[in-house]
Amino acid sequence: MAYEVLARKWRPQVFQDVIGQEHITQTLINAIKAGRLAHAYLFSGARGVGKTSVARILAKAINCGQGEPGIPCNRCHSCVEITGGSSVDVQEIDGASNRGIDEIRELRENIRYMPSSSKFRVYIIDEVHMLTLPAFNALLKTLEEPPPHVKFIFATTEPHRVPVTILSRCQRFDFKRIPLALIVKHLERITAHEGIEISKSGMALIAREAEGSMRDAESLLDQVVSFAGPKVEDKHITDILGIIDRALLFRTSASILEGSAKKCIEIVDQIYNYGYDIREFYRSLMDQFRDLLVSLIDQEGSLLDVIDTDRAELKLQAEAAGREKLHQCLSFLIQREESLRLTSHPKLVLETILFKLCHMDEVLGFNNLITKIEALEGRLESLSGSDERMAAGQVSDPGSVWETQKGPDFPEETGPLAISSEDWARFLNSLSSDNRSMASVLKEWVFLRSSGDTIEIRRGESPFSATYLDDPERLEKFRQSCSQFFQRHLNIKIVNGTPHHQEKSGGSEKKTEPQGAEQAVASKPIQEVLDVFQGEIKGEVPVRNKVTGKQGSSGMARREKP
Numbered sequence: 001m002a003y004e005v006l007a008r009k010w011r012p013q014v015f016q017d018v019i020g021q022e023h024i025t026q027t028l029i030n031a032i033k034a035g036r037l038a039h040a041y042l043f044s045g046a047r048g049v050g051k052t053s054v055a056r057i058l059a060k061a062i063n064c065g066q067g068e069p070g071i072p073c074n075r076c077h078s079c080v081e082i083t084g085g086s087s088v089d090v091q092e093i094d095g096a097s098n099r100g101i102d103e104i105r106e107l108r109e110n111i112r113y114m115p116s117s118s119k120f121r122v123y124i125i126d127e128v129h130m131l132t133l134p135a136f137n138a139l140l141k142t143l144e145e146p147p148p149h150v151k152f153i154f155a156t157t158e159p160h161r162v163p164v165t166i167l168s169r170c171q172r173f174d175f176k177r178i179p180l181a182l183i184v185k186h187l188e189r190i191t192a193h194e195g196i197e198i199s200k201s202g203m204a205l206i207a208r209e210a211e212g213s214m215r216d217a218e219s220l221l222d223q224v225v226s227f228a229g230p231k232v233e234d235k236h237i238t239d240i241l242g243i244i245d246r247a248l249l250f251r252t253s254a255s256i257l258e259g260s261a262k263k264c265i266e267i268v269d270q271i272y273n274y275g276y277d278i279r280e281f282y283r284s285l286m287d288q289f290r291d292l293l294v295s296l297i298d299q300e301g302s303l304l305d306v307i308d309t310d311r312a313e314l315k316l317q318a319e320a321a322g323r324e325k326l327h328q329c330l331s332f333l334i335q336r337e338e339s340l341r342l343t344s345h346p347k348l349v350l351e352t353i354l355f356k357l358c359h360m361d362e363v364l365g366f367n368n369l370i371t372k373i374e375a376l377e378g379r380l381e382s383l384s385g386s387d388e389r390m391a392a393g394q395v396s397d398p399g400s401v402w403e404t405q406k407g408p409d410f411p412e413e414t415g416p417l418a419i420s421s422e423d424w425a426r427f428l429n430s431l432s433s434d435n436r437s438m439a440s441v442l443k444e445w446v447f448l449r450s451s452g453d454t455i456e457i458r459r460g461e462s463p464f465s466a467t468y469l470d471d472p473e474r475l476e477k478f479r480q481s482c483s484q485f486f487q488r489h490l491n492i493k494i495v496n497g498t499p500h501h502q503e504k505s506g507g508s509e510k511k512t513e514p515q516g517a518e519q520a521v522a523s524k525p526i527q528e529v530l531d532v533f534q535g536e537i538k539g540e541v542p543v544r545n546k547v548t549g550k551q552g553s554s555g556m557a558r559r560e561k562p
């Protein structure tokens with residue numbers, strides 16, 4: 001006899017065989033018993049979760065003359081014909097290939113006839129969302145006045161694409177994805193019956209890959225057995241299906257949590273050499289951290305779709321790490337997902353991310369960061385003498401304004417600019433959402449007035465703040481933010497606050513002057529801290545040290561007092 005694939009061989013034949021959809025099967029059994037059937041049903045849900053199976057069982061159950069109410073006998077003439085797909089009264093129509101008005105018209109012609117040998121004519125239309133609009137309209141007419149001997153069962157994976165007019169005339173059932181544990185249990189039953197040797201963790205691997213679809217799980221099992229024969233090892237499964245071993249994921253999360261970068265890099269190497277998809281691995285790793293975190297919150301374990309041994313291990317690992325750290329790791333993974341998605345060097349990026357995760361403990365919390373910034377500001381202030389000299393040295397063209405560079409197009413400027421102090425405060429608030437450090441420094445500055453297209457502002461008091469906008473790039477960024485916020489091309493005029501700061505302003509052509517580099521000396525430490533916070537240490541950039549005249553490797557670290 002020809003080999004029958006598991007998914008067909010194991011198609012449920014009575015409601016009781018349908019796994020994980022009791023909310024539907026029980027309702028249908030009750031309706032049959034009470035004789036209160038709807039004219040039309042809509043079954044929605046992912047593929048391979050039992051929609052077609054339930055539709056056929058329902059068709060059999062309402063036509064079976066022998067079984068108990070709600071339980072088809074599967075032996076009578078009607079049941080056998082329906083199971084074999086040869087019944088003239090129960091027709092399955094594929095909505096994807098019969099989607100036009102003509103097919104539906106033909107269907108409407110046919111439903112006028114009484115069933116030949118059963119109680120009901122049943123039309124099962126699969127993927128009903130594929131019908132054309134005229135076809136839906138024709139169908140609607142039938143649904144409005146259905147003959148009593150006709151039942152419709154529509155199935156769809158995309159219920160949102162079914163017109164509401166149709167939906168409102170159907171009794172709707174949403175099929176759920178089948179939980180992993182139930183899939184594993186079912187696979188156990190199948191493998192025992194079919195004489196397949198496979199470990200429970202192996203079945204869990206398959207079930208996980210099936211993502212809630214029983215048919216996918218059965219097909220994957222077929223695939224594995226056809227390669228590995230009746231004795232299946234876990235390694236066969238991971239090799240054949242190209243999926244990541246759970247053990248490997250546990251090893252990865254453990255290595256991250258114990259901060260062992262070396263182990264992490266070795267794992268990446270292994271993944272790479274096995275030819276696993278790096279991005280796929282990353283997704284699994286995100287799921288792993290999600291599961292770890294959830295295992296701490298979810299006492300009953302109903303939110304964790306894993307087998308029991310995994311559940312215990314998750315909990316063990318999670319409790320050792322603690323909620324805060326897991327949360328940090330997961331956020332970081334989510335935050336960095338895009339960089340992995342966009343790169344053409346996934347292995348390198350993955351290594352970098354794991355490396356960083358291993359040093360998560362060293363990443364500072366926000367409060368720590370503020371303290372550190374304050375400490376740095378303090379240190380800068382103590383160096384203020386030299387800073388002032390530097391600032392004075394850079395000043396040129398007092399009173400001129402930072403020229404408008406061609407930027408994005410803003411609406412036609414109408415009349416002179418009128419910005420109030422409130423407007424300014426609103427602007428700084430909005431600035432803080434995309435450039436927090438700039439906004440907080442500029443809150444020390446004073447908004448004086450706006451005239452024409454120029455905004456006049458006065459430097460902040462502290463040396464760091466006072467020279468903050470002397471960096472041409474930063475000034476240009478600031479100008480652009482202003483322009484963006486007030487929706488017009490603006491110039492910035494900077495007025496000195498304290499006597500030792502002369503009036504300073506920039507022009508676009510001054511970008512090439514050495515002052516930019518000199519300013520970087522003052523601003524670099526802050527930038528470094530921000531870099532730490534955002535996880536983007538970009539290495540050290542040599543800048544010329546104004547004070548000593550020497551080349552320093554980074555602004556702050558090597559700086560000597562004069």
Ligand SMILES: Nc1ncnc2c1ncn2[C@@H]1O[C@H](COP(=O)(O)OP(=O)(O)O)[C@@H](O)[C@H]1O
Nearest residue numbers: 007010011019047048049050051052053214215
């Ligand atoms: N809930 C379920 N319980 C048991 N087996 C199922 C279930 N859902 C799907 N299957 C298996 O998958 C196969 C295909 O299911 P089917 O009912 O055609 O899914 P759908 O119509 O939702 O895509 C069935 O023959 C059966 O082997």
Ligand SMILES: [Mg+2]
Nearest residue numbers: 051052126155
């Ligand atoms: Mg189907």
Ligand SMILES: [Zn+2]
Nearest residue numbers: 064073076079
């Ligand atoms: Zn029967």
